[in-house]
Amino acid sequence: MNDDQSQEMEQRAAARGWQFAPTLWGLIEARAAATPDAVLAHEDTGNEMTFASYRDACLRAAAGLFTEHGVTVGTNVSWELPTWNESLVLVGALCRLGARQNPLIPIYRNREVGFITTQSEAALLIVPTVYRGFDFEAMAHELAAERPGLSVLVVDRALPDGDPSVLPAFVPAPTSANDAPVRWLFYTSGTTADPKGATHTDLTVTASALAMAECLDMRADDVSALVFPFTHIGGIGWLIASLLTGCTLLTTEAFHPTGTPEFLAANGVTLAGSGTPFHLAYLAAQRAAGAESIFPAVRSYPGGGAPKPPQLHHDLKNEIGGIGIVSGYGLTEAPIVVMASALDPDQKLADTEGRPTPGVELIVVALDGTRAGPGVEGEIRLKGAQVISGYLDPALDADAFDDEGYFRSGDLGVVDDEGYVTITGRLKDVIIRHGENISAKEVEDLLYAHPAVADVAVIGLPDPRTGERACAVVAVAEGESFDFAAMGEYLAGKGLRTNAIPEQLELVDVVPRNPAGKILKHTLREQFTP
Numbered sequence: 341m342n343d344d345q346s347q348e349m350e351q352r353a354a355a356r357g358w359q360f361a362p363t364l365w366g367l368i369e370a371r372a373a374a375t376p377d378a379v380l381a382h383e384d385t386g387n388e389m390t391f392a393s394y395r396d397a398c399l400r401a402a403a404g405l406f407t408e409h410g411v412t413v414g415t416n417v418s419w420e421l422p423t424w425n426e427s428l429v430l431v432g433a434l435c436r437l438g439a440r441q442n443p444l445i446p447i448y449r450n451r452e453v454g455f456i457t458t459q460s461e462a463a464l465l466i467v468p469t470v471y472r473g474f475d476f477e478a479m480a481h482e483l484a485a486e487r488p489g490l491s492v493l494v495v496d497r498a499l500p501d502g503d504p505s506v507l508p509a510f511v512p513a514p515t516s517a518n519d520a521p522v523r524w525l526f527y528t529s530g531t532t533a534d535p536k537g538a539t540h541t542d543l544t545v546t547a548s549a550l551a552m553a554e555c556l557d558m559r560a561d562d563v564s565a566l567v568f569p570f571t572h573i574g575g576i577g578w579l580i581a582s583l584l585t586g587c588t589l590l591t592t593e594a595f596h597p598t599g600t601p602e603f604l605a606a607n608g609v610t611l612a613g614s615g616t617p618f619h620l621a622y623l624a625a626q627r628a629a630g631a632e633s634i635f636p637a638v639r640s641y642p643g644g645g646a647p648k649p650p651q652l653h654h655d656l657k658n659e660i661g662g663i664g665i666v667s668g669y670g671l672t673e674a675p676i677v678v679m680a681s682a683l684d685p686d687q688k689l690a691d692t693e694g695r696p697t698p699g700v701e702l703i704v705v706a707l708d709g710t711r712a713g714p715g716v717e718g719e720i721r722l723k724g725a726q727v728i729s730g731y732l733d734p735a736l737d738a739d740a741f742d743d744e745g746y747f748r749s750g751d752l753g754v755v756d757d758e759g760y761v762t763i764t765g766r767l768k769d770v771i772i773r774h775g776e777n778i779s780a781k782e783v784e785d786l787l788y789a790h791p792a793v794a795d796v797a798v799i800g801l802p803d804p805r806t807g808e809r810a811c812a813v814v815a816v817a818e819g820e821s822f823d824f825a826a827m828g829e830y831l832a833g834k835g836l837r838t839n840a841i842p843e844q845l846e847l848v849d850v851v852p853r854n855p856a857g858k859i860l861k862h863t864l865r866e867q868f869t870p
Contacts, residue, residue, distance in 0.1 A: 341543045345699055345725040346517040349543075349550055352698065358553070358584045362513035362520070364542045365435040368395050371583045378560065380582055383425050384592045384603045391586070397499075398432030403507050404500025405433055409464055409493060413438035413511055414521075418457050419466035420444035420476065422593045423570040426499055428579055430466070433499070435523070435542070438511045442525040442537075443571035446471060447854065452527075454483050455534050457490055459732060460525050466493045472594070517543055525732060526573045528672045537732035538673045545573070547725035548675035549580035551697035555679040556611060556642055556666055560586035563637070564611040565604050567595045567618060568857070573675050574614065574644060587611075601625035605634045612662075613642035615857035619652055619665065620795065626660045633661045640682055643667035645857035649788035653690040669693040669763055673740070674727040674747055677702065678761045692760040700724035703746060704755055714757040717764055721746035752779075769861070771800035771810050778810055778840045786834050787812060787827070792820035795851040797859045798842060801869055811844040813864050815851050822847070844868075 346362060353360035359374055361367040376392035389397065405411040417439050421427045434441045442460050444453060457465055465484065467476035480492040493500070514520055520541040527535035558564075558581060566578050566589045582589050590607050592600055601622055604612060612622055612635055619641055626634050641656050643665045657664035666689060668679035680694030688694070696702040701723040704712040712718035727747050730737045741747055752770070753763045764779050771778040780798040787796045794817040803809040816822045824845045831841045846868055852860040 341517045341520060341541060341547070341725050341729075343517045345547070346543055348699065349547055349725065352554065353550060353584060356554070356585075359586075360546075360550075360584065362517070362543060363435070364523075364546070364580065364583075365432070365510060366513065367546070367580065367583045368398060368432050368435070371586065375560070375586045378586055379588045381425050381428055381566075381589045381591050382607060384590075384600070387425050389425055389428075391583075394429065394432065397429045398436055399504035399507070400501050401429050401433035401499040402436040403502025403504050405502075406437060406508070407502045407506055408500050409491065411437050411439050411464060412508065415439045415464065416442065416460050416462045416525075417464045417466065418442040418444055418453070418460060418462040420446055420448060420453065420571065421466065421468060421495070422446060422471055423566065423568070423575065423591055424497060424593060425591060426495070426497055427570050428591075429499060431576065431579060436507070436510065438521075438523075440521075440523055440525065442527070443576065444527070445569050445571050449474070450479050450483065452535055453479065454486070456525075456527055456537070457483060458487060459537060462490055464491050464493060466495060468496050469494055524576070526672045536736055538728045539730060539732055540573075540728060544726050544728065545576055545675070546580055546584075547699075548573075548670065549577040550584060551700075551726070552577060552642075552668060552676045552679060553581045553585050555668070555676075555681050555694065555697065556640065557682040558585045558587055558611070562587035562610045562639070563608050564589055564642075565600075565609050565613050565618070566591050567600055567604075568614055568645075572645075573672050577675060578614075595621070597621040598625060598628075601634060608637045609635055610637050610639045611642055612638050612640075612660075613644075615643055615645040616648050616652065617853050617857050619643065619648070619656060622660065623652070623655055635660055635662070638662040640664065640666045644669065644676075646853070646859065649785050650690040651785075651789040657686075664689050667693050669751075669761065670726075671749055671751075673731075674722050674724065674749070676726060677722050677724055688758075688760050692756070692762045695759045695761065697724070700726075701746070702755070702761065704753060705742075712754075715754055717752055717754050719767060720749040720751045720753045720761070720763070722749060723747070769800075771798075771808050773803075773806045773808050773810065773839060776839055780810075783810065783812065783831070783836065783840060783842065786831055786836060787814065790822070790827075790830055792817055792822040792826070794818075797851050797861060797864055799861050799864050799868070801844065801865065803843075809844060810840065810842040811846060811868055812842040813846045813848055813851060813868070815848055 359370040372395035484490045522539045524540035653664040704718040706712040706718040783798045795815040797813045800808040
């Protein structure tokens with residue numbers, strides 16, 4: 341992030357009449373002053389916060405953290421809470437104090453949390469008592485006993501509370517964006533290796549949120565679904581987008597496939613996000629409800645976290661309403677670097693993830709190391725205001741950036757001659773059968789369009805004869821049937837080349853996904869590898 345990028349962000353926000361500040365706390369104060377009585381967050385419990393009451397709650401929590409736990413400028417705080425309105429308050433409180441905060445996704449357990457709190461030198465770990473049957477309090481105290489200097493704060497819907505008059509003066513923003521301090525540590529969810537800590541500033545996460553808000557054409561009267569884990573970088577992005585635009589967030593502790601759509605419907609959702617598993621649930625709820633739209637006010641379905649099946653876009657648009665899925669693409673290290681626009685043609689919304697967001701430089705590098713032209717598949721590499729400058733562990737940087745300073749995403753994609761990006765898979769998600777490449781996503785998208793398929797993942801499994809074989813893992817739609825012969829006949833009828841038709845079919849009740857919606861292919865490989 342540099343000064344030119346920061347100034348350009350401020351100008352873009354001003355052009356739309358939005359608030360902007362170089363620090364998140366400054367943005368909280370600016371929004372509270374501009375629209376104090378507008379609703380920031382409405383929870384499915386009925387708990388509601390206006391922008392002014394949110395600012396005030398942040399100040400009281402900051403005072404409590406400062407006086408009772410010694411949190412101040414630069415204190416490293418790890419926290420692992422559900423999507424509660426109090427979690428939004430905790431973010432603001434830590435921003436007011438100038439702490440360096442590390443939100444942790446609630447699926448993390450002793451191994452990951454222990455590694456992260458040690459590497460980040462956390463002074464405080466904030467957890468609930470028990471959530472979804474797991475004893476977070478016991479885990480936190482066990483970890484603290486093993487690491488001197490780590491304190492534990494257990495909260496259940498009640499943050500520390502103090503008198504804001506005791507707070508030290510707020511540390512102003514640096515005069516140069518280049519000097520902006522690291523205020524955020526977001527860890528990628530490692531599976532076979534330790535998680536990687538991505539270092540973000542207030543400005544880099546704001547750059548991501550601003551780009552998303554622009555692409556979605558967000559308005560002050562929008563009502564958006566924040567129904568995935570708030571501790572994901574996308575959750576923080578939605579909070580910032582609300583502070584920028586003045587829109588309302590509908591929050592829920594945990595997504596429920598029938599209860600959450602009912603909650604969203606009752607509160608006039610206009611932006612029904614935010615990823616494939618949620619969109620599938622909305623579609624199922626609509627089909628159960630009948631012909632009348634369950635979301636009559638919906639404008640679009642923000643997407644991200646994982647590529648979408650194109651057919652899902654058409655199904656949502658035709659059966660519930662709105663313009664369909666407006667999806668974004670990014671990583672923890674580089675959030676919302678590509679996003680569709682509410683003004684994009686229908687087929688582009690269905691088939692692509694949109695175009696690079698303002699200020700993002702995106703290139704495609706073919707597997708032979710050369711720059712790929714339009715329509716040629718290769719690795720997506722990036723530069724932009726929302727891209728990290730490095731990891732907490734600098735030893736990881738050499739592999740993360742190429743010689744020209746582009747961040748290596750590890751994702752495969754193509755860019756068409758109009759600049760639209762289609763993600764075709766992961767570098768590690770190409771199935772190589774008899775020396776020929778098979779795109780898992782290509783097969784998944786075709787299978788998803790079959791009426792009997794509710795969800796699908798295609799994985800590569802070791803095969804002594806061919807090197808790898810393609811295995812389709814399918815969750816069958818209720819009341820439907822599906823078998824190997826039907827799969828082969830269907831894919832052949834769609835024109836899929838013979839060598840790409842899966843040689844194995846496994847039927848499951850549910851295709852496993854992480855909280856961000858990404859399919860847990862490593863879990864499936866472990867399950868189905870002989």
